[in-house]
Amino acid sequence: MTQLYGMSMAENLLKSKLGQWAQKLRGFAKRLWAKLDPRFVNTSAEIVGEVLSTGLSLLIVCLGTISVLMSRPSVDLKLFKPYYEQQLKSAFSGRTANIETNTARWIQDRQAIEFHAAHVDIIGEDGTHQEIADIRAELSFRSGSWAKPKLTKLHIDGGALTIARKRDGQIQIGLGTPDTFERVVPLWSSNPEKTKVGNTQVGNTKAGSAETSAVGALESLTAHAVQLFVLDEASQLSLSIEGMSGDYSFDGNTINIESHGQLISGKDKAPFRLELQTVPDRSSFFARFAIEGVRPIDIAPTRGTFTALANLDAPVTLKGEVKSVAEGGLQDLKLFFSAGEGRLKTGTSYKPFSHARIQADYDVPAQSVALSDISIESEALNIEAEGAFKNIGSAQNGFMKDTMVFDLAVEDVRINPGKRFDGPIKIKSGDIRGGINLAARTLKLDAIKLDFGNFQTDVNASVQGQEGGGFTALNVDGVIDGSMRVDQILAFWPKDFALGARNWMVKSLQTADFSKLKVHVALDDNDIRNRRIEDEHLNIGFEVDDVNIRYLRKMPWLRDGAGYGVLQGNQFVTHLTAGHVDGLEIEKGTVLIPRLSPHGGDFTIDLEGRGTITEMLRISNFEPFEYADRFGLDPDEFEGTGTARLQITRPLLEHFDPNRILYELTGDFIDVSIPAGYGKHTLNDGRLSLHANKSGAEINGPVKLGKWQTALDWHKRFEIPQVSAQYTLSGTIARDDLDNFGVGLRRHFGGEIDVVLQGQGDGFDVQAANISADFTNADVNIGSLWGKAQGEAGLLTGRLVIDAQNNGSQGGGRLENFTIKAPGLSFAGSVALSRNFQLESLDISNAYIENFIEAKLKAKPTPQGVLALDIDGKYLNITTWVDKAFRTQSSSVTAPILMTASLETLELNENYRLGNATALFSHNGVGVEHAKLSGETKGGPFLAEIKRDEGQAPADGKTPQQTPQMGRVLINVPDASHAALALLGIDSIRDGVLRIDGQLPLSGEKRGLSGTAILTDFTLVRAHVFAQILSLASLQGLADTLSGGGMKFEVLEMDFSLEDGAFKIRNGRASGPALGLTGEGDIRVDNQTLDFNGVLVPAYTVNSLLADIPLLGDIVVGKKGEGIFALNYTVKGPFKATQVSVNPLSALTPGFLRRIFDVKRDDIMDPNIKELIEEQKQ
DSSP, X not given: OHHHHHHHHHHHXXXXXXXXXXXXXHHHHHHHHHHSOHHHHHHHHHHHHHHHHHHHHHHHHHHHHHSGGGGOSOEEOGGGHHHHHHHHHHHTTEEEEEEEEEEEEEETTTXXXXXXEEEEEEEETTSOEEEEEEEEEEEEOTTOTTSOOEEEEEEEEESEEEEEEOTXXXXXXXXXXXXXXXXXXXXXXXXXXXXXXXXXXXXXXXXXSGGGSSOTTOOEEEEEEEEEEEEETTTTEEEEEEEEEEEEEEOSSOEXXXXXXXXXXXXXXXXXXXXXEEOXXXXXXEEEEEEEEEOHHHHOOSSSXXXXXXXXXXXXXXXXXEEEETTTEEEEEEEEEEEOSEXXXXXXXXXXXXXXXXXXXXXXXXXXXXXXXXXXXXXXXEEEEEEEEEOOEETTTEETOSOEEEEEXXXXXXXXXXXXXXXXXXXXXXXXXXXXETTTTEEEEEEEEEEOSSEEEEEEEEEEEOTTSSEEEEEEEEEEEEEEOHHHXXXXXXXXXSHHHHHHHHHHEEEEXXXXXXXXXXXXXXXXXXXXXXXXXXEEEEEEEEEEEXXXXXXXXXXXXXXXXXXXXXXXXXXXXXXEETTEEOSEEEEEESOOSSSSOEEEEEEXXXXXXXXXXXXTTSTTTOHHHHHTOOGGGOEEEEXXXXXXXXXXXXXXXXXXXXXXXXXXXXXXXXEEEETTEEEEEEEEEEEEETTEEEEEEEEEETTEEEEEEEEEESSSTTSOEEEEEEEEEOHHHHHHTTOOOGGGEEEOEEEEEEEEEETTEEEEEEEEEEOTTEEEEETTTEEEOTTSOOEEEEEEEEOTTTTTTTOOEEEEEEEEEETTEEEEEEEEEOGGGOEEEEEEEEEEETTTEEEEEEEEEOTTSOEEXXXXXXXXXXXXXXHHHHHOSOOSOOSOEEEEEEEEEEEEETTEEEEEEEEEEEEOSSSEXXXXXXXXXXXXXXXXXXXXXXXXXOSSSSSOOOSOOOEEEEEEESOHHHHIIIIIOOOSEEEEEEEEEEEEOOTTOOOOOEEEEEEEEEEEOSOHHHHHXXXXXXXXHHHHHHHTTOEEEEEEEEEEEEETTEEEEEEEEEEOSSEEEEEEEEEETTTTEEEEEEEEEESHHHHTGGGGSTTHHHHHTOSXXXXXXXXXXXXXXXXXXXXXXXXXXXXXXXXXXXXXGOOOOOOSSOHHHHHHHHHHHO
């Protein structure tokens, strides 16, 4: 008793405290209600209510385990009545909600709380009442007292319930309508990851178990007189069911559902019944269903998978049974479909619909759905058929997800294509096989074999549908056997498509039989939307005979035609292989409608025949052409044979401007000769094409000009008679072609030059032409001055004016305003040629050769045959000529020439240039007569001159003297150090003035320059070999001077010769205040070696005082340039590793005895030249 009393006291105390808390909470809520936003209040109330409800439930569980609550049947939840009423009001969009009874009780054996609400009345904003007789929900705490409870049982009597599947696959069940059910916490919600289609196995669990499904812990759901809303966001399907009653149960393995009600279909209600047994992942199931009187148009969504339901507006009855198992797939199917009177949408409009009936049964051995009774009767379509469907899918993966294969047999088909066609199309019988994919909206017909009576089809096709109706692609391939008449072709031709062509066929195509049709259709969205078909998207080939066609109103009919044709894209063409126009037999012809849509396009007939060019031109002189008379062509001037084509083009209209009718005559001819050309070189052996119409005439093709193979393009505009004929001759010229024209340039030209001549004249009488010669594919050179390899760009342009007196028969004429451009070369000017292509005059306003010349040139032969050339400009490089002039008499010049030049810059070497230079070069064809260079340098005036002996002028004043002549060379260089560095590569000299006085050998001899060189007032610096000599002679002070500011010399004299790569020095001597020396030897430039010896004289001024005393000077001092005390030295070896030696004993040896140590060397020249040099020294 005490224990029971204590428990009772605890219970009373708890209830007292809870009552006080509830009173305070309610007072606080009332005060907040007046101040806060209602939406905030609702949300806050929901959160607080959830917390308190859950807390209370947990508290009840705890008390139930330790107190006398276990003996109580229920606990009244009046405390939370306002919260639950608020939730119901929100869920049903009500103004107020009243709950008569609201209790909860603990179920010990099930470890669960049952919440119960009875006699719920929701009053809407419009005053209507919605009653829920009874709601019971059981929450299980089997997982533990503090775990989240799970909904296991639910009973609803009355009210509204919404079942929704989200786009992510999650399924929710909530109280209320689709607009309000999400305002409160759902009664039940699935795990979205377990509701995705095809998710039949998770981890190591088996497919079909509760762990792999969205069912969870819900064991039963009972509904009575409920208004049910079904939403599917993925397919956009939305259904409303009134008076739905049913039971749902789940025992952990199998789900059982039984329900019935009325589906809202517009203003009507369609009764339905459903029985379903399935495993949680729907891999195995059995279903029995029936619905009567539903109109698909009323339940069809505006977009998504089920939009096609809107095409049928008629009452539908659907009954069936289906069974499928996880391992074996579909096991049984019975389906009956019927539709009563209504409307069926075909194309863009609805048409009357009488009835439709389909009976389907599943053939288990064949794994197919047999359609035993298909009957449709409507204004758009009548058909009787039977067949079968395969690959309809499974419960596990979904039905009709993939392509379903079918095979149908049809008969008594009548198709009404609408007002755009002449009438209905009837089919006696046929077989259709293919596949359909509803999800992808594709229909593929592998075989369409239909019998139309006098022709039969054997084709395959495919259609790609689109959302909202219509299609975006159509493909058809196959053949049509039999014979189609013109009227049967027109039955398939829309009245408003290619109207002009259709009307022309009705009125101008008298008869024609089409057979052996081959069909290829590949229409895409652009074709369908624009109603214009691309050529590659439609091709219907056929053969045709018994053709009788009128192509021009005033011309005879084309009779007894036969051939073949094609309807391709937006054009229609028939090729004729036989036929005749009166007496003209047609070998080949074409009837072409290039544009079927839009109407008003042109129609062309093209006929071909064979004959001579003279005959074809004569035929073209008849009406309506009259080419020869109207345009002054004489057919007899042309020779050759070939084929000709006559083309007539006119609009596909009944009434049009006659000027729109076009005529053309074309021909291809061989062995053509035309009496025109360049002198004796006439046009012959041509393979020419003729094109003439009312606008003009053209002749083009390959033809020879003499022996040169060219291409001719000749045309004349007849609309403007005063305009001369224009012509173009183009071809490739090689060396042999130039030889045939009498032009010899073989030494300077190789490869090919692309030549284009464009001119004008009366007919073929040509007086002038513009010339373009592209010598990119040629290798061209101007000796060693410039050259280009094959492949480098090169172009010559100009205007060629032919000598009118002899018509160019001897090559006379002018090349005016020519330009030549190539890498490193640019010329512009004019040139005149006399007979036999000899130069008459040359006037070049711009001559540019990279690193050679930038100047103006003028040239003209003198009466004596000497080419007089004048150069005036900015720059000229004569390095090559300077080198050859001083080294050898040989020359590449073989013709008499007299050149004068006045230049801003004259380059003797890349590092040595003359400013304000003048030049003279005279060559008699054998050798140089006179060459002179003068100009300014930084150190003063520069002069270099080569001149043959005077007195060798031509005896008669006309013919150059050819006897051998010697030439004198005089060079004066004011800045010797710069010249030595630039011309000889010597960098050990600073300052100085150089004078060279020498002789060239007799004309024709191949020896080099020889003479005397004198260098005065210079300083020697950075002379490595000389410094080594001073160091070995123990003259370290002089060596240091040489390495520092340099060693000054007053004069350096030597005799020299340049011959065969050797620079020979004899009798060389130099003197300065501190040092004197002598030397002679050979410097081999060709193999880079040195062999040199001499005497070194320290303190030269004092040491050589006795040199001028007769006899005594020769004995004590030695030869000129030496001293009393002197050292012999020798330098030998290659430039990079010379061996230097000095004899110290020679310093104590009298001068005459030093000769003992001298090396004996040969003279540098023959006695005659030596005497001349000695004379020059005096």
